Amino acid sequence: MRKHFHLLLALAVVLVMPLVMHSGSLASEVLIFGLAAMGCNLLLGYTGLLSFGQGIFFGLGSYTIALTLTRWPLPMPLALAAAVAMGALGAAAVGWIAIRQRGTYFVMLTLAFAQMFYFMAYSFPRLTGGDNGLLDIPRPSIAVAGHTLWPLVSPWQYYGFVAAVFLVTFWFLQKASNSIFGRTLLAVRDNEERAGAIGYNLKLLKLQAFVISGAVTGLAGALHAMMTGIAPLSSAEYHTSEMILVMTVIGGTGNLLASLLGSAFYVLLGDWLSTLWPRWLLLLGVVLMVVSLGMQRGLWGLGETLWHLVRRKDRAAAAPAALGDKA
Amino acid sequence: MSTPILLEAVGVEKRYDKFAALAGVDLRVRANTVHSVIGPNGAGKTTLFHMLTGTKTVSGGRIVFDGHDVTHEPDHRRVQRGMARSFQVTSLFLTLPVRENLRLAAQGTAPSHALNCWHAPVGARANADAVASVLARLGLERHADTPVGNLSHGQQRRLEVGMALAARPKAIFLDEPTSGMGIDDLDEMKRLIQGLKVEHTVVLIEHNMNIVMDISDTVTVMQLGRVLAEGLPHEIRSDDRVRSAYLGNMITGGKA
Amino acid sequence: MSIYLLQVINGIGIGMLYFLLAVGLSIVFGLLRFVNFAHGAFYLLGAYFCYQMTRWGLSFWLSLLVVPLVVGAVGWATEKLVLRHVYDKPHEFHILVTVGLALVVQELVIVQWGPLGENVPVPDLLQGVVMWGNFVYPKYRLFVIGFTAVLAVGLWYLLEGTRLGSAVRAGSESTEMVSLLGVNVFRIFSLVFALGAATAALAGVLAAPIRGAEPFMGIEALGVAFVIVVVGGLGSFTGALVGGLLIGIVQSVMSTLWPEGARLMIYVAMAAVLLLLPHGLLGRKG
Numbered sequence: 001m002r003k004h005f006h007l008l009l010a011l012a013v014v015l016v017m018p019l020v021m022h023s024g025s026l027a028s029e030v031l032i033f034g035l036a037a038m039g040c041n042l043l044l045g046y047t048g049l050l051s052f053g054q055g056i057f058f059g060l061g062s063y064t065i066a067l068t069l070t071r072w073p074l075p076m077p078l079a080l081a082a083a084v085a086m087g088a089l090g091a092a093a094v095g096w097i098a099i100r101q102r103g104t105y106f107v108m109l110t111l112a113f114a115q116m117f118y119f120m121a122y123s124f125p126r127l128t129g130g131d132n133g134l135l136d137i138p139r140p141s142i143a144v145a146g147h148t149l150w151p152l153v154s155p156w157q158y159y160g161f162v163a164a165v166f167l168v169t170f171w172f173l174q175k176a177s178n179s180i181f182g183r184t185l186l187a188v189r190d191n192e193e194r195a196g197a198i199g200y201n202l203k204l205l206k207l208q209a210f211v212i213s214g215a216v217t218g219l220a221g222a223l224h225a226m227m228t229g230i231a232p233l234s235s236a237e238y239h240t241s242e243m244i245l246v247m248t249v250i251g252g253t254g255n256l257l258a259s260l261l262g263s264a265f266y267v268l269l270g271d272w273l274s275t276l277w278p279r280w281l282l283l284l285g286v287v288l289m290v291v292s293l294g295m296q297r298g299l300w301g302l303g304e305t306l307w308h309l310v311r312r313k314d315r316a317a318a319a320p321a322a323l324g325d326k327a
Numbered sequence: 328m329s330t331p332i333l334l335e336a337v338g339v340e341k342r343y344d345k346f347a348a349l350a351g352v353d354l355r356v357r358a359n360t361v362h363s364v365i366g367p368n369g370a371g372k373t374t375l376f377h378m379l380t381g382t383k384t385v386s387g388g389r390i391v392f393d394g395h396d397v398t399h400e401p402d403h404r405r406v407q408r409g410m411a412r413s414f415q416v417t418s419l420f421l422t423l424p425v426r427e428n429l430r431l432a433a434q435g436t437a438p439s440h441a442l443n444c445w446h447a448p449v450g451a452r453a454n455a456d457a458v459a460s461v462l463a464r465l466g467l468e469r470h471a472d473t474p475v476g477n478l479s480h481g482q483q484r485r486l487e488v489g490m491a492l493a494a495r496p497k498a499i500f501l502d503e504p505t506s507g508m509g510i511d512d513l514d515e516m517k518r519l520i521q522g523l524k525v526e527h528t529v530v531l532i533e534h535n536m537n538i539v540m541d542i543s544d545t546v547t548v549m550q551l552g553r554v555l556a557e558g559l560p561h562e563i564r565s566d567d568r569v570r571s572a573y574l575g576n577m578i579t580g581g582k583a
Numbered sequence: 584m585s586i587y588l589l590q591v592i593n594g595i596g597i598g599m600l601y602f603l604l605a606v607g608l609s610i611v612f613g614l615l616r617f618v619n620f621a622h623g624a625f626y627l628l629g630a631y632f633c634y635q636m637t638r639w640g641l642s643f644w645l646s647l648l649v650v651p652l653v654v655g656a657v658g659w660a661t662e663k664l665v666l667r668h669v670y671d672k673p674h675e676f677h678i679l680v681t682v683g684l685a686l687v688v689q690e691l692v693i694v695q696w697g698p699l700g701e702n703v704p705v706p707d708l709l710q711g712v713v714m715w716g717n718f719v720y721p722k723y724r725l726f727v728i729g730f731t732a733v734l735a736v737g738l739w740y741l742l743e744g745t746r747l748g749s750a751v752r753a754g755s756e757s758t759e760m761v762s763l764l765g766v767n768v769f770r771i772f773s774l775v776f777a778l779g780a781a782t783a784a785l786a787g788v789l790a791a792p793i794r795g796a797e798p799f800m801g802i803e804a805l806g807v808a809f810v811i812v813v814v815g816g817l818g819s820f821t822g823a824l825v826g827g828l829l830i831g832i833v834q835s836v837m838s839t840l841w842p843e844g845a846r847l848m849i850y851v852a853m854a855a856v857l858l859l860l861p862h863g864l865l866g867r868k869g
Contacts, residue, residue, distance in 0.1 A: 044675065048675075050675045050678060050679075097854065097857065097858065100857075100861055101857075101861065103674065104612065104616075104617060104618045104674075104678075104817070105813070105817065107618065107678060108618055108809040108812070108813060109809075109813065109857070111805070111806060111809055112806060112809045112810055112813065112850055112853055113850070113854075114806075115803075115806035115850055116847065116850035116851065116853075116854070119844075119846050119847035119850065120847055122843070122847075123843045123844045123847050238802050238806070239802075242682065242686070245679075245682070246682075249679055279690045279693060279694050281686060281689075281690050282686070282687055282690035282691065282694070284686065285683045285684065285685075285686030285687035285690065286683065286687060287683075288679060288680070288682060288683030288686065289665070289680050289683035289684060289687070291679075292669060292672070292676040292679045292680035292683060293665070293668050293669060293672075293676075293680060296672060296673070296676060
């Protein structure tokens with residue numbers, strides 16, 4: 001029941017955003033980074049893997065969609081699939097090496113690989129546009145035999161597409177997190193040593209988590225590139241990996257939908273504050289520290305705590321006689 | 328009367344740099360028996376367990392289980408062969424409920440299913456029979472949905488054994504299952520272990536001599552990384568070498 | 584003078600700086616068992632504080648002494664006020680709180696000094712080149728090599744030859760044991776963290792006249808420090824030295840062969856070492 005509840009909640013958010021927000025691009029960003037944060041959450045919240053490499057897969061998704069839509073024009077759905085596949089492949093490569101290490105070594109490796117990818121992107125400008133990135137990425141409308149089925153020209157039209165992709169992907173991720181695989185990941189996160197001792201092949205499990213995470217993050221990168229029209233070098237920067245992590249942690253690692261909360265917080269707060277104060281990231285750093293120190297379940301956890309507090313007050317108010325009985 | 332040999336270790340060595348934790352250990356465990364390994368601290372008992380179950384790799388020697396040479400197989404492979412172990416220091420999934428802990432342990436014998444990212448572990452995929460039977464065996468049905476971190480120490484130690492049971496193994500390795508337990512829990516544990524030998528083979532590390540002497544079919548005594556003596560409980564109890572290794576007290580069951 | 588010889592010497596210079604950058608990270612890990620993602624931020628502060636002192640007309644030599652002390656104090660305060668509250672939480676939060684701190688420091692630097700970066704002048708005494716027959720080399724860079732070598736010896740002595748050092752090394756084996764022996768473990772934590780911060784800041788001060796001070800140098804430094812400790816082995820002093828020199832020379836030599844790819848190559852070198860030696864050249868397990 002709970003997983004249906006989350007899906008309905010996600011649907012509600014998707015439907016409500018056009019009603020309360022002015023910018024279709026901003027709403028799309030919330031969903032796009034929501035996907036990226038969910039991919040990160042699968043690694044952090046479910047497997048216990050802190051990855052600073054999500055920018056690699058995001059960047060791979062961006063570059064792939066750019067190349068497949070401009071240089072070797074593929075139909076958009078195929079191009080998107082290619083971006084997802086590249087994200088998955090990149091994650092498999094990074095994961096295969098990084099997983100051999102545990103704990104802190106693993107975290108550092110993901111960061112080092114992220115830097116490596118950044119310099120690779122910088123050093124091969126013929127493929128990635130180097131410093132400039134890849135530009136003029138088209139946003140082909142969905143068409144069959146020349147008839148446009150679903151125009152994706154305006155920001156809100158594109159939002160509709162992103163929302164559909166988001167909901168389908170969220171549904172898949174939910175299934176995965178509630179599956180035997182997802183439940184086993186939770187065990188790996190809880191007590192890795194025991195999980196290995198009772199028969200699980202930790203490397204394979206972690207690798208699969210990585211591949212799914214990479215695929216979803218690559219998808220996010222591709223959607224973002226189509227939205228903005230560019231695949232910038234900054235997608236591969238440390239900053240991107242860091243921000244995806246920040247969104248995931250601030251939202252809360254307890255469940256997937258919390259990642260949407262985290263991305264909404266980041267995107268909307270950033271949009272509002274960045275015009276007022278260019279150094280708003282300072283505030284974000286402080287929030288990250290506060291969450292690490294005292295609010296580990298993130299905003300979602302905060303919401304849950306407040307909800308329980310409110311319900312307890314209601315119950316106490318509604319039945320004062322019962323308290324008397326206990327005495 | 329003798330059942331076939333299920334597990335055989337020949338010349339097992341384990342070195343950590345220059346320190347030899349195990350200096351050539353031979354062990355033969357017969358099927359459907361309770362085989363206890365005892366010895367003073369530092370004798371290498373837990374290290375031997377690590378070697379037998381594959382938690383760590385040997386520096387030398389050979390281990391044959393159920394006819395297969397498993398010397399270089401990692402622990403998760405040996406689980407599929409039919410080995411399961413409990414830990415001296417409780418190592419459970421504390422944030423997960425008892426039922427889930429057992430389900431995971433039962434599921435561990437078919438680890439490829441763990442990669443299934445589509446189907447939830449319900450219905451036929453839930454290993455419900457194994458979980459239910461172990462819950463009953465352990466007497467923990469009432470706590471099935473309690474997070475393990477909330478259980479008492481004695482209950483957690485029983486669950487430790489249960490985790491090994493859930494894998495329906497041929498051989499169960501119990502590393503000091505009664506450590507830290509109070510008197511009430513001890514009897515329960517003793518009955519639990521004794522009842523296991525009908526369907527399983529039990530290899531047991533224990534310091535509690537009451538239990539060892541009462542329920543073991545064979546006792547192996549270790550000291551400083553080697554086997555000092557091996558035989559029936561009453562033979563070991565009266566062996567002079569063993570007495571002096573323990574400096575007296577422990578054999579007669581002074582400890583509770 | 585042969586260009587390769589020149590690049591190798593440059594590589595040693597870079598390598599010694601890299602060693603200085605990485606050794607603090609390695610020691611902190613050895614004792615506190617987590618990796619400080621704010622390490623690059625201390626390096627950043629070192630460079631910028633040095634810049635500020637030269638702006639105030641104070642000598643470079645003074646900043647060489649004062650800045651590490653100041654940043655060391657910042658490190659001390661960070662451990663006492665922030666990190667101590669996070670030790671009992673899951674390990675990802677140890678890292679994340681330092682990530683947050685690094686972000687805050689970086690933004691504060693931009694608030695104070697702007698986003699563009701500044702130049703830091705080479706001190707008068709060390710301007711120009713040394714000429715020795717065929718050998719021509721900038722004085723400042725030679726100074727960096729010599730100074731960090733002396734520092735390396737000093738650090739080595741501190742870790743191997745003093746009571747503090749023994750406590751640190753023992754603490755990295757077992758903090759429980761050390762506290763049972765009557766040593767105030769928490770004070771050692773603060774001290775070690777401060778030492779890590781100070782060495783990073785010192786690296787920043789030394790690097791400033793070569794590279795200038797720029798707000799995003801902290802992140803790049805963090806990545807490089809990670810490569811070195813991964814290659815050399817986490818927790819190993821000699822590992823940081825060997826790793827630093829190796830990576831420095833690789834980067835320097837590559838910069839003549841393939842300039843754009845020089846920085847990429849250090850990460851490729853890291854991946855190569857890891858595939859062959861999972862714990863780095865000199866690291867220990869766990």
